[in-house]
Amino acid sequence: MNLTLRIWRQPGPDSEGAMTTYEVSGISPDMSFLEMLDTLNEDLIERGDEPVAFDHDCREGICGACGMVINGDAHGPERTTTCQLHMRHFTDGETIDVEPWRAAAFPVVKDLVVDRSAFDRIIGAGGYVTVATGSAPEAHATPVAKPAADTAFEHAECIGCGACVAACPNGSAMLFTSAKVVHLASLPQGAPERETRVLDMVGTMDDEGFGGCTNTGMCTTVCPKGIPMSSITTMNREFLRATRKGGGSR
Amino acid sequence: MALATRTPGRSGPARTAPPAPPRGPRTAVGRFWRSTIGKKTVMAVSGLAMLLYLVAHMVGNLKVFFGPEEMNGYAHWLRTIGDPVLHHEWFLWIMRPLLLLAVVAHGVAAAQLSRRDLAARPVKYAHRKPRASYATHTMRWGGVILALFLVWHILDLTTGTVNPRGEAGHPYENIVASFSTWYGNTIYIVAMVAVGLHVRHGLWGAAQTLGAGSRTRDRALKVTADVVALVLTLGFLSVPVGVMTGLVE
Amino acid sequence: MTSPYLDYTTGDPIADTKAPAGPVAERWNRRRFEAKLVNPANRRKHTVIVVGTGLAGGAAGATLAEQGYHVVQFCYQDSPRRAHSIAAQGGINAAKNYRGDGDSVQRLFYDTVKGGDFRARESNVHRLAEVSVEIIDQCVAQGVPFAREYGGLLDTRSFGGVQVSRTFYARGQTGQQLLLGAYQALSRQIAAGNVEMHARTEMLDLIVADGRARGIVARDLVTGRIDTYFADAVVLASGGYGNVFYLSTNAKNSNATAIWRAHRRGAHFANPCFTQIHPTCIPRSGDHQSKLTLMSESLRNDGRIWVPVRAGDTRAPADIPEDERDYYLERIYPSFGNLVPRDIASRAAKNVCDEGRGVGPGGQGVYLDFADAIARLGRDAVAAKYGNLFEMYARITAEDPYATPMRIYPAIHYTMGGLWVDYDLQTTVPGLFAIGEANFSDHGANRLGASALMQGLADGYFILPATLADFLARHPHDEIPPDHPAVTDAVSEVTDRLYRLLSNNGDRTPDSFHRELGEILWDKCGMARTDAGLREALERIPALREEFWRRVRVPGSGSDLNQSLEKANRVADHLELAELMCLDALHRTESCGGHFREESRTDGGEAERRDEEFSYAAAWEFTGTGTAPVLHREQLLFEYVHPTQRSYT
Known part of the structure; x- marks a missing residue:
């Protein structure tokens, strides 16, 4: 060719x-x-x-x-x-x-190289479970229902490539952020930090200069891992829930 | 060629300072309003309030097909809601600031979000894809059209300032007068199409923002938004069409 | 003419002095107890450099920072989340025995030593098996979404020629999920200011002064700035060197520079010829091929491998009747069938292709057929297990593996060799540690499937933090002046080399040399090695290296992002390391694990290991570019798992 x-x-x-x-x-x-x-x-x-x-x-x-x-x-x-x-x-x-x-x-x-370190800072704001090495309980101590485990996996598949931001007419990072929020919110291990996580991650996402979501769905049509639109909706729900519960953040 | 060499220090460049404390407000309300999701929630709630009002408004408008007495009687009744607890027109005067608040909150949040969104993509793509921004544009520009229409509509049928007849207490006659002009019809029809498009995406978006969407519900939500938008637009448009076709005179 | 490189000398034997004596099962506990600790209040005063952010590096950085050390960490990628551990598919072994199928720490230990063809150190392997169970707990607590059963408990599968179900997995993306777990833990420490993270920064040299590793020289890949970084200890977690072969399953930018530079500064390099060739990769489609894609070996659990009985049979697979197919693994190795270890499966594929029975373009492929599995389990069940792998295959080859058999061919996947380390994971340079694939320790001559993730995380989360503390406690840091000759030498060596690359003004691209080097290695130091072939390679590699320095062309400048410069600098190191690999392969005249010497076979044609002569790890000492290195042997003692000739028939 x-x-x-x-x-x-x-x-x-x-x-x-x-x-x-x-x-x-x-x-x-x-x-x-x-x-x-x-x-x-x-x-x-x-x-x-x-x-x-x-x-x-x-x-x-x-x-x-x-x-x-x-x-x-x-x-x-x-x-x-x-x-x-x-x-x-x-x-x-x-x-x-x-x-x-x-x-x-x-x-x-x-040229075609961009700086995506903003994504790292969003994860650093709360996209983790605080667990010191060696302090973990026995893995089978907490069963996780298969549907919850599957939902977690589906969202954890995000590869952080940034296509969602590139495709969004507003340069929004909602899909990236929600993928991690939903991954961890689906699991019992993520529950203790459920509220602070979503508030801090969304706060950092906004501070980094990404645009807001206007529900165009462009992000999901380009996502190589098929993170669904419902991910964003769920994060919205998590955010409102956390705000309602007092809005405490770190 | 320049290969910059740094004077060695104990740990290379200065150690990273501990991260700056999060900027911005510390209160829950402050954080909420400052965040994009918070502003969108304000837009969703205010939008839904306005939508409810629009549905009632549209249903009321249909009175026009039953003649001036019924229409004018309805308009009079609106001023007596809450009687005898509320004084004459008190209900309307309670509703008006609430609606105004919704409009302002919706508009301010929209303007602030739009400014953010535009700033988030300072350099546009050379290879444009129109479909990407279709919904965003209809919302953004549709919103501006609706805001302008609102001013016109109040001057036309509330205060009567720009209405060809503009006689207080006779809404039926004022409506017929307004829709007997070409510009009155044009402005109204354009605005109602904008309302339809705006509600179509806005209702769905509001559901997403408020967390009502899910993979199983999304289809139903989209259909609902489409139906509500269509019914609303047709209902509103039926009035000028009625006037133009002579059904209403 | 023979290369002067062949005249290597044998130096003093080397031995691990850190593993305590006594029963193997108690050694790690004893070592941890005997290790000195660093007072929590003083940890902040200790700086530790970690190079690499994969499973080993990410886990180590997060854990050390969490314990209070000041960590300065590097990765060449734009984000620590992209280290190549992310591409590991299959799973991670752990001796949890959740299935009650007879697994135990003892059995995992035994399997790993045996799978490594008796070329690994027993103490290390036993510790790895012990720690394996803690890894799963840690990762589950981090929110790693392992596959689960409907009861909510973790699912496991059997993997890679092992007869117990001890492999935990997250669909075909286990490495991704484990790495993201480590990355998230690391991100927390970065945000907390405990880790100073330098992404897009590549280590180009090690600073060794007064017999101790003091820091590194690194280049900011965006600005081109060359900086020195000092620390109380340096940890290399920079991965393996499979990219020496050009075509491998490694990431395009994976490279050997960090470990090779450390080797040049005094760290012995052990068993460089032990490379693993993975049997289930997608065959190359043409000369443009830039890397090879692995498909999880779990495919062999349900897929059947075959080639046509007749050489030169070019019929479509569907047109070849059952009795004209040779399911050669099932035929030769009836008890293990398609699940024989990787090296055996790879070599068998090479043999049938050498016989002219290979399929696909160039005859470099064998079929991996799922027709029986689909008939037995149904398409949905097969899709549930392997759906993402099938999709990946279809995307790359434009063939539908549900309808027609996949084509697979072996490719370089993992390097068991690496920097020599003792039980504490310390190299021969005091203060320099190597963890994960960068070291040589746990897999012997061949790595079992699902063991790389286990080793990386074991080293990073559990082993290094304990042993490093002992080093820091015993060796108080004494600062060296920034104008110490060791520092200025290292910096000027780095800058001189980059300057030389940039000003060379030749006529060949760095990639063209890399490709040529890869072809030599694949032919001569790949799946089967011969004395003559290796000698030929040892002639051609120095010649290619000489040509490289004469003819390489690197456009652009050193003061901004220059990917050609990065590439050329890595290829320069590959051209040195390749020579050592061939020498190591030449000197080891036995066959063992991933290293198959044609001259050393049993009467049945299988690999013959020669324990009387070669039951040692070969640790090579650098003496100069192109000059013969010194061999130090570490004799391996097998007190618990007695060497037997591997037999999978």
Whole structure:
């Protein structure tokens, strides 16, 4: 396949950026999107140009490092991560636009690389169970009903890639935040910190400059792990419940 | 090439200071209003209050099809609700500030949230996808249209300032007069379509915000929102249509 | 011409002096009791550097910080949550015996020593088995959503050639869930100010002064700034070195730089040739392949592996009748069948492909067929167990595994070798510790399935915090001046090397060298190794290294995000480590575990281990790039599990 790529190039956080056009040829339909970019980068290096910077690591759809907006869709036309998107979903001769995640809370570092450390701070605000190493009770001491365990798992699957933020017209991080809130709220282990967790995480989410949720559902349509819209609703309910209970936070 | 080398210190760069205490208000109400979810809750509750009012308003409007006496009688009755406990028009004067509060709270929260939302995406995508922002735009711009309409509507049929007839105590005649002008109809029809779209997404969104949604209920909620929006719009539109077709005169 | 590298010398034997004597089951308790403690009030004054945030590093950082130490932690990823432990699929072993199927600490110990083909240290393995039960408790308390049964209790499955159900799992994403548990605990400590986290920062050298590890030199990958960081102790949790092979199941950026730099500064590197080749990976689809994707070995519980009986049979799998299929694992190993250990399954796949019976593009694949499982259990039951793996396979290959058999082929997955550590997980450099896959200790020559997660978390949560305290208590920190020659040397070595890479102005990309190196290693130091092949590799690797430094091209500058520079710097280290791997493989003329020497086979053609000569861990001492290292042998004593030739027939 031969393709025309229009890729956002931006030398650094404070520099101006622009869409830049590249032609690539000899692309196999079995290549992943990132392997296609590897091919471009190998060409660029051989020509003495700087390759396109993009985050990637596991390349099997689980680490959440990769992510770019491809033809206006976060992670491209398939509901998966960019590394698991294959070129067979494009046609020969196509022009493909590639842009970084766009959000105030995700400033561009270089080219397609953005800074998602805001997500880490949201987790640090309460996305955990406080349990000192070695102090845990016997694992079977607290049974967890299978449906609750399944709900917890479904939400714990979030890989923190940020596609939800990239796709949301408001750059909202509600789906990311709610996935962790719901994961831990579903389990008895998460109960003691249930109220402080949701209040602190939502507070940090807002402080980081993400927008609010307008229930467009765009986040769930791009989420590679299929975190459902009900996750956000449940977090809203948890937030209201915690506020009603006095709104104490740490 | 520049490879910056830092003068070594005991632990590299300065140790991270302990995190700053959370900014902002410490009271539950303050935190609530400050958070996006809190503001959206205010929007949901005020929106639902206004929706209830709209439903009653729309049902009342249908009186127009039964002639001026019934319509004007209904309008008069509204002023006597609560009698003899409440004095004449007291009920209306209790409702008006409450509605005004709902409108203001809804509008202020919406404006603040919109400002946040716009700031959250300072650089737009070069490759635009229209569907992404459809609902957001109908809510945001639809809300602005409705706010403007509200002013017009009060000047038209409450104070009568811009009404071609504008005679207090004769709402039936005022309505017919207003809908006999092209601009009156146009403004009203546009606004009612906006109401429909606004309620359609807003009711569903309010349910989500208040935590009423769930995977099993979401479909039913969406259908409910669609039906309520449609009935409301058709009900409101039936009045100008009635005037235009001569059913009401 | 023979490489001067081959003339290695044998130095003094090395021995673990930290494990207490006495019954193996009491050693860990005794060690913990004998270990000195650090007064809680003084812990804050001790700084510990942790490199890496995977299961081992994340768990260690969180635990040390929680205990009151000041932790300075590093990861090259943009977030500690992305360490490659996240990609582990299958599960984590623990001797809980919840099934009452005869499991015990003793049996897990026995299985691990045997599975490691008698090349691991008994004391360490027993401790690992003991600690395994605590890990599950800890993770459940953190909210890790393990699979559960309808009664609300934890589900387990049997995994990777083990006959008890001791593997706890969270669908096919156990590593993810365990890592997120550790990451969340770490995040709590970061937010509390107890861990100073440096993401997107890569360790490029170790600072050793006056015989003790003092800190590291690291590069901020975003600004390019090179900083020195000092500490009372340095913990490497930087993972394995499987990426030396270019194509592996490791993350693209996983690398050996931290451990290799430590090796260059005096830490012995043990058993570098012990690499694990995982049998169930998705075959490569072409030259563009950038990495290989593993599918959980749990697939072998229900899938049947076969190839056509006839070589060169290109019919579609559905068109090959039952009697023209060779279910070769079931045929050769009737009692274990498709569940033989990884090394055996991998080698068998290589053998049938070498016979020309491989399937798929290039004949580099075998079928993993679920038709029988679907017929027996129903499609829904199979989907419930393996649904996400099937989806992943379908997405990558555009084939539907419910309808047509999967194609699989072995790939480099895990490295059992690593920095030599004693019972306290301390390397030969005082104050330098290595945990998780970065060390060599617990898996011997072959790792059992679902044991990597167990070891990473055991090291990080439970073992290191105890042994590190002993070191800190016994070795009061004496600060070295920042202009100490050891510091300035390390910094200038790092900067010089980066400068050299940037100013080289060659004509080949770093990746092209990496690919070439990977091909040499896969051919010569992969699933089967020969004397001649290894000697050839030992000729070609130094030549490639020389060419690398002559022809590599790295565009851009050193003062911003430069992924080519990162890559080239890692490849440079791979080019040195690869040589040591081949030498280690050459010197070990026996077959054992993941290391199969063609020359060392039984009459039946199976791997032959030679305990009289090789019952030792080979700890190599660095003497200079390309110059022969010194071999230190650690003799392994088997007091409890007596070596037998592995037999799975």
